[in-house]
Each structure stands twice: as C-alpha cells, then as structure tokens.
Amino acid sequence: xxxxxxxxxxxxxxxxxxxxxxxxxxxxxxxxxxxxxxxxxxxxxxxxxxxxxxxxxxx
Amino acid sequence: xxxxxxxxxxxxxxxxxxxxxxxxxxxxxxxxxxxxxxxxxxxxxxxxxxxxxxxxxxxxxxxxxxxxxxxxxxxxxxxxxxxxxxxxxxxxxxxxxxxxxxxxxxxxxxxxxxxxxxxxxxxxxxxxxxxxxxxxxxxxxxxxxxxxxxxxxxxxxxxxxxxxxxxxxxxxxxxxxxxxxxxxxxxxxxxxxxxxxxxxxxxxxxxxxxxxxxxxxxxxxxxxxxxxxxxxxxxxxxxxxxxxxxxxxxxxxxxxxxxxxxxxxxxxxxxxxxxxxxxxxxxxxxxxxxxxxxxxxxxxxxxxxxxxxxxxxxxxxxxxxxxxxxxxxxxxxxxxxxxxxxxxxxxxxxxxxxxxxxxxxxxxxxxxxxxxxxxxxxxxxxxxxxxxxxxxxxxxxxxxxxxxxxxxxxxxxxxxxxxxxxx
Ligand code: HEM
Numbered sequence: 001x002x003x004x005x006x007x008x009x010x011x012x013x014x015x016x017x018x019x020x021x022x023x024x025x026x027x028x029x030x031x032x033x034x035x036x037x038x039x040x041x042x043x044x045x046x047x048x049x050x051x052x053x054x055x056x057x058x059x
Numbered sequence: 060x061x062x063x064x065x066x067x068x069x070x071x072x073x074x075x076x077x078x079x080x081x082x083x084x085x086x087x088x089x090x091x092x093x094x095x096x097x098x099x100x101x102x103x104x105x106x107x108x109x110x111x112x113x114x115x116x117x118x119x120x121x122x123x124x125x126x127x128x129x130x131x132x133x134x135x136x137x138x139x140x141x142x143x144x145x146x147x148x149x150x151x152x153x154x155x156x157x158x159x160x161x162x163x164x165x166x167x168x169x170x171x172x173x174x175x176x177x178x179x180x181x182x183x184x185x186x187x188x189x190x191x192x193x194x195x196x197x198x199x200x201x202x203x204x205x206x207x208x209x210x211x212x213x214x215x216x217x218x219x220x221x222x223x224x225x226x227x228x229x230x231x232x233x234x235x236x237x238x239x240x241x242x243x244x245x246x247x248x249x250x251x252x253x254x255x256x257x258x259x260x261x262x263x264x265x266x267x268x269x270x271x272x273x274x275x276x277x278x279x280x281x282x283x284x285x286x287x288x289x290x291x292x293x294x295x296x297x298x299x300x301x302x303x304x305x306x307x308x309x310x311x312x313x314x315x316x317x318x319x320x321x322x323x324x325x326x327x328x329x330x331x332x333x334x335x336x337x338x339x340x341x342x343x344x345x346x347x348x349x350x351x352x353x354x355x356x357x358x359x360x361x362x363x364x365x366x367x368x369x370x371x372x373x374x375x376x377x378x379x380x381x382x383x384x385x386x387x388x389x390x391x392x393x394x395x396x397x398x399x400x401x402x403x404x405x406x407x408x409x410x411x412x413x414x415x416x417x418x419x420x421x422x423x424x425x426x427x428x429x430x431x432x433x434x435x436x437x438x439x440x441x442x443x444x445x446x447x448x449x450x451x452x453x454x455x456x457x458x459x460x461x462x463x464x465x466x467x468x469x470x471x472x473x474x475x476x477x478x479x480x481x482x
Contacts, residue, residue, distance in 0.1 A: 011418070013430040014120050047430045048177030 007057040008034045013047040017054065060096055062089065062108060067098035070108060070393070071134055073246040073465040076369060083410065086110055086398035095382045098393070102136045102259065106372065106391040107384070112402040112422060114382050115394045118373055119427030126161045127429065128152070129374035130391050133468050136259045143263075153270060156313030158321075158371070158429065168310065169432060171299040172292060172318070178435045184224070185439060191219050192444045196451050200481050205458055208338075209331040209475040217326035220440050225318060226284075226291020231276070239320040241269040247465040249473065270316065277315040292318060318433075321469070325367045326437045328464075328471025329423075330444060332365030333357065335475045336412045338457045343414065348449050356414040358441045363421035364412050366397040367471045371425070396422050455479040 005020040017023065022030040023045065028037060034054070042051045061067070069075040069085045076082050089096075089110045099105045109115055118125045130151045131140050143153055152159035157168045174180060195216045199206055206212065214236065222232050244250035245262035252265040277293075284297035296314045299306055306314065337344045347353045375390045386392070399422045401409040406416070424431035431437070459476035 011420075012424065012426075012434065013428070014116060014426055043177055043179065046428055047432075048173065048179075048435055050178055 008054040010044040012049040015046040062098045067100045071100045077463045077465045110398040112399040112405045125373035139263045154313040155309040156317040167301040192447045196447045208334045213331035214327045217323040221322040243469040328367035331472040333361035359419045362423035363400045453480045
C-alpha cells in the first residue's frame with residue numbers, strides 16, 4: 001500500500017491528507033485512498049473545505 | 060540590508076492603504092527589490108516584511124516555528140506594544156482569542172466554532188441569509204436609483220447576518236458597528252472615536268475604550284446564555300468547555316469580540332469593493348448578469364482585489380532560514396496579504412480585476428491552521444447578496460468619488476457612491 005500512498009493538499013489552508021495515515025479521528029482508516037472517500041463524509045479538519053477543493057501533491 | 064525608509068514608513072501608514080495605487084506601488088517595489096527584508100519604521104521595533112505569496116504560505120505552514128502569541132499579532136509602535144504588555148500583565152495582545160494564541164489553546168478555541176462554520180454547517184443558513192439579503196436589496200431599490208453602497212448596504216448587511224447568527228438583538232447592531240469601526244479605523248477621523256487625527260498613543264487609548272465597552276456588553280451575555288442557552292454562536296462560546304472547564308474570562312471576551320468585529324467588517328469591505336469594481340466595469344456587470352454561475356468567481360476575485368485584512372504578524376520561535384534570509388528567534392514578521400494577492404509570480408495581470416482566473420489562489424482568508432474560520436459563511440453571504448442584486452439591478456455606475464478607510468489593518472472602501480437602474 002505504502003508505495004501507492006499519495007498525499008492531497010487542501011487548497012484553502014494547506015492541510016495534507018496522507019493516505020497512509022488516513023484520518024482516524026473522522027473514522028477514515030489509515031491506507032484509505034482519497035478517491036474512495038465519499039464526498040459527503042470528507043471535509044478538511046482544519047478549515048472545513050470540501051473534497052473537491054483538494055489537489056494531489058506532486059513530489 | 061533594511062528596506063528603504065520611505066517604503067518601511069508607507070507599510071505602516073494607513074494613508075498609503077487609503078490610496079490603493081500608492082500601496083500597490085510600494086509593494087510592487089518591495090517584491091521586486093527586497094521581497095523579504097527588514098523594515099524599521101520610525102517608532103516601531105524592526106520587523107520582516109513578507110511580501111511574497113510563497114513565503115507567507117511557507118510561514119503559515121509552520122505554526123510551531125512562527126507563533127501568534129509571542130509578540131503583537133497586529134503591528135504596534137514600540138511604545139504601544141510596551142503599554143499593552145503592561146496592561147495585560149505580560150501578554151503581547153490586548154485581546155486573547157483564536158488569533159492571538161498557539162498550539163493546544165488555539166486548537167481548542169478554534170474547535171468551539173469550527174464545526175458550526177464548515178460549508179456543510181453554513182449551507183442550511185442560506186435561506187435565512189437570502190431573506191436578509193432581499194431586505195437590503197429592497198431598501199436599496201427604495202433609495203430611488205442612487206446610494207452610497209458602502210454605507211447603506213455593504214456595512215449593514217454582513218452585520219445583520221453575523222449578529223443574527225451570534226444571537227445579538229437588532230437594536231444592538233448600531234452600537235456593534237460603531238465600536239467595530241472605532242477599533243479597526245482608529246486612524247481615520249471619519250470613523251474613529253474622537254473624530255480627529257490621533258497620535259498612536261491616542262489610537263491605543265481609544266481602542267481600549269471601545270474594547271472595554273464591548274467587554275461590558277458581553278459580560279452580561281455569558282451569564283444569560285449559561286442560564287438559557289440558545290442556538291447562536293455566542294451561546295456556543297458561553298457554554299464551551301475545554302478539558303471540562305469553561306473558557307477563562309479573557310478567552311470568552313476575546314472570542315466574542317473577535318467574532319463580533321472580524322466577522323462583519325471584513326465581509327463589508329469586500330462587498331463594497333466588489334460593487335466598486337462592477338460600477339467601473341459595465342461589461343463585467345453584464346457578463347455576470349447573463350451568467351450567474353460566475354458569481355462565486357466574482358466573489359473570490361473580490362476577496363483578492365480588496366484583501367480587507369492587510370496583515371497579521373508572526374514571531375519566530377527559533378533561528379531559521381526563509382527565502383535565503385536568516386531569521387532569528389524572536390524576530391517579528393509581517394504577513395502582507397495585500398502584497399501576496401498582487402504577487403506577479405502567482406497572478407497574471409495582478410492589477411486587473413479578472414473573474415476568469417483558473418484556481419484563484421488568493422490568500423485573502425490567510426492560510427494554515429489560523430486560516431479564516433468564517434470564510435465559508437463570508438462566501439455564502441456575498442454570493443447570495445450578489446445573486447439578489449443581479450436579479451433586481453440592470454446596471455450600475457459610480458455617481459461620485461469612492462474612498463477607502465485610513466488603516467493598515469482591516470479596511471477597504473468606506474464610500475462607494477453609485478447610480479443604478481432597477482430591472
Ligand atoms: C471576506 C471576509 C473575510 C476575510 C477576508 C477574512 C480574513 C481573515 C484572515 C486573513 C484571517 C487570518 C488568517 C491567518 O492568520 O492565516 C482570518 C481569521 C479569522 N476570521 Fe476571518 N475573514 C472574513 C470573514 C470572517 C467571518 C464572516 C468570520 C466569522 C464568522 C470570521 C472569523 C475569523 C476568525 C474567528 C479568525 C481567526 C481564526 C484563527 O486564528 O484560527 N472571518 N480572517
């Protein structure tokens with residue numbers, strides 16, 4: 001999984017959703033690919049921005 | 060190296076911001092010649108001027124390395140900074156609130172209102188906001204084709220929305236508006252407490268007097284809302300508990316005051332600025348009137364264009380390097396949002412009002428863990444007002460000279476005289 005793990009950045013505040021870590025406080029398990037999280041479940045834990053305003057981080 | 064004295068002095072001079080072209084020219088030169096350098100305006104401790112979009116983001120990405128609480132979060136003269144420390148028993152900021160704390164305290168305080176201000180939480184408020192927007196558009200139309208859009212619409216509508224959500228009664232709105240304007244516009248004789256040009260010491264005295272009035276008002280609110288909670292934001296603040304304890308007196312008052320002031324003046328300035336931009340651009344007005352799906356982009360460009368929050372300060376907690384400069388522990392840094400929003404490296408034609416920017420990366424709401432808590436409400440309010448206006452107004456043009464407030468902190472247009480034709 002970790003080789004495929006990607007990071008997504010909130011455009012509004014810069015918060016990074018790291019697929020390897022997930023977001024356990026919000027019930028999103030480590031290893032959850034961003035695309036599989038339903039739109040109505042996910043929002044940025046720092047600023048509330050919704051899923052469509054996240055961008056894939058290129059390294 | 061330090062910034063040329065004339066640039067340093069202009070960056071703290073409210074009159075430079077009142078003259079939009081002047082501050083744009085100052086920051087254009089700063090970005091070109093010394094994008095991260097030290098300013099030493101007369102009477103101020105030195106601080107770094109952070110003028111580039113990327114450098115502000117870099118700082119805001121690292122809240123442990125760049126604190127809000129350690130020194131004043133809004134630029135102060137040396138004498139006023141000392142006075143504030145003396146009065147607060149050692150704190151750098153007059154008001155203790157989300158904007159002036161760090162770490163766990165910040166996360167805890169932010170958590171009090173955050174769940175109620177996400178897009179999902181503000182969406183159900185749209186109907187109520189639209190009702191208020193309609194009332195103001197009706198009032199505007201009754202003015203018979205001419206008005207000062209800033210004074211008669213833009214400064215009243217966000218106030219009404221915010222006060223409704225906070226749970227502040229209608230009759231207290233004029234007092235809230237007056238005190239907010241006194242706090243944010245101490246250097247503008249048209250809006251400050253004395254009606255006169257004031258020295259920095261007098262500005263601080265007047266600001267403290269206005270804050271004291273707000274504190275007195277909100278002291279009564281806490282007791283009442285603990286007894287009878289309601290669903291307003293003030294009730295959430297009054298009844299919030301962190302680690303089982305109510306907020307301290309300073310945290311409570313700081314929260315009410317920050318929300319009650321920052322929550323409307325910012326939106327009002329932006330709304331007034333959008334109307335000013337539209338009144339000067341009949342083609343743009345017609346384009347949006349024909350295609351309402353452009354309104355969110357109009358609002359975002361309005362936030363970039365006006366950037367009503369001109370700066371916030373940070374303090375370095377350790378020696379570090381930023382954009383090739385060595386920053387020392389304890390250094391004070393000014394995040395110049397209005398400069399970032401004209402950064403040539405990020406925005407094509409930064410001095411043009413353009414609603415077709417792809418992924419408008421404006422920093423008007425800030426960035427990082429302190430990013431504006433009210434941004435989703437602010438966007439909703441402005442979108443809804445614009446939708447109502449475009450439904451009812453066929454054209455607008457300036458009918459006199461607009462003017463901006465004299466201030467280096469939260470400010471924007473204070474007069475936008477327009478002539479308009481109803482549909
Ligand atoms: C166009 C309207 C607005 C603009 C441009 C604006 C801008 C800002 C900026 C630049 C910051 C500092 C961000 C940072 O440090 O990175 C901020 C913080 C804040 N804003 Fe706004 N704001 C607006 C509307 C509102 C509204 C409507 C509310 C209340 C409902 C609000 C409440 C706050 C609060 C509480 C903070 C402090 C957040 C923190 O430190 O964690 N703002 N705002």
